[in-house]
Amino acid sequence: MYNKKFLEVLKSGLAEWDKKAAKFRDKKSMPRFFTVSGVDIDELYTPDSVEAADTEEYFQEQLNNPGEFPYTRGVHHTMYRSRLWTMRQFAGMGTPKQTHERFKYILAQGGTGLSTAFDLPTLMGYDSDHARSLGEVGKCGVAVDTLADMEIIFDGIDLGQVSTSMTINSPASMLLAMYLAVAEKQGVPFDQVRGTLQNDILKEYIAQKEFIYPPRPSIRLITDMMKYCTDKVPQYNTISISGYHIREAGATAAQELAFTLADGFCYVESAIDAGMDVDAFAPRLSFFFNAHSDFFEEIAKYRAARRIWARHMRFKYNAQDERSWKLRFHTQTAGCTLTAQQPENNIVRVAIQALSGVLGGTQSLHTNSMDETLALPSAKAVLIALRTQQVIAYETGVANTIDPLGGSWFVEAQTDRLEAEAEAYFTEIERRGGVLQCIEDGYFQRELARSAYNFQLEIEKDERKIVGVNDFVLEEEKVEIPVLKIDRQVELDQVAFLKKVKAERDNGKVQATLAKLAEAAKGDGNTFEAMYECSKVYASVGEMCDVLREVWGVWEESQGAMRVS
């Protein structure tokens, strides 16, 4: 507690310091002292920078102890001393067989979770033989058309042991249905299946733009799937509410925080409206944030996220179960900060970003590979990225104590600042008619385009230096790291395999289950159950998506969303 005497000493000391410091202020090492998000930062933070920091209320309401509401210092009582974060490396490329081999490699090297990247045709619900898939098969991830592909990817990997994350959104339910079908074939009971489905369609409209159907039926797909999993797959995280892509698309830290949590509240409200009890589903919601380069701002962002979620879930949505209040999250280092120039420097960027995720209390972490601005990562680059996490975990000592930066006047002040900025955005979103309305009008999309352009202008005005890009540039640069290429043969092989699967399956059953899916989508049957039946008889992702396209139509961005400012 600060007593009066202490405050007097503090203030007179600061006045003295200010006088001395004034002599040096003409000289500046940088044109501006501001965060990656464009927020100016004070020269010094002191006990006086944090409002009411000397009161009991401050400690209890703003901080409290780890594992205790509002979880500012972490969601678990012992954090990394009991269990380190999951080192979950995102992977997937080419054919199912190539991805299977990469997964086996990651597990053999000490990775503790799997994370599946799908190619663009799969993400957009087109089969590999569709005209729109030409040139895209296996490029950004693995191609999955039917259950047969999932059987290859997870061959010999015990789905009762490993936890698997799948980065897919519009067709998310179909891929989970296929994953469950593999589990069933392996004899793994559904209540032992663990993992996370990204399944966050709202951020697709806002940022990543891999959407198929309009927002409102898309939300229904999610609530159907949540209903099914709450009953039958209780250990599975049904949505990973993602700020990652929002940040990559240009958001500031405050926008990432605010838009992501606003999306989260929208899912909560949708599930409550669909008749579910908040405590039945909320404990399985998880989050996914970006680890950008502004070290302290990022740490403050994670801490603020936990506090905001806890408060809203408890006081606004009246959740009673503590698990519903806890914001658990995955972190990935920021792909948009990686440079094609001097790519080895990216190893350093990733290490610092990853450290912010750890100091911010992440539950799992993906570290990017240094070569990702050039191509999909090579095996060597992936290994360095994983080793980076292991160095942080085992050599730096940062996992020894919980929330080591808690109580830092700077970090606490930034945490409070980000919470206030997010709350201001929630008010604005509400004023504009809520999340879905803001998506349809393009409000979020314009906010991101504006921030992205401002950031670019700051670089071009030399207010920001990016090492190797606008300063410290090498005259003659030659890329000296191996670059992975996806052969055109991948597409041909995948198309041939799909043809074979379609010829060998029972097409009568496929048609019958697809008809049932259409019926469920038109009425109020559970679409997830219908998709599970389709998947088991080897109906393809494209076939299932076509059925839903027929019923719900497809989504096109509004003019408002395409405007650049």
Place this chain on the structure above:
Amino acid sequence: MAEKIRVLLAKPGLDGHDRGIKVIAAAFRDAGMEVIYTGLRQTPPMIVDAAIQEDVDAIGVSILSGAHMTLFPAILKEMKEKGAGDIILFGGGIVPDEEIKELEALGVAKVFTPGAPTEESIRFLREAVGKKKSDEKIM
């Protein structure tokens, strides 16, 4: 006063990452160009038809998915077939150096890679359009 440069920007293929193209759209606009952004998942025929209809000097596309060796040639082919071979085609994306050379040999005027300043693309476009217009006058 010189006529304003008209440029059509589009995202071909299935990739939805539109941060880059929107930054370019804003930079071109601020540089005094007429920018028509047609949005996501435009097929080569859609792009070329829009370019002809809008009577643009140049088409700029952004491809971050790795499908550039399929999409650029498809757009070029469409341009030739529709008699729009004089429109300047340029783009940006994650494209390895040797493939940039191949694309340039096929007729893509320029491919920008990550980290390229917007000034560079503005300068390129002004020069390329200027050259095209003076060539047309000579003819």
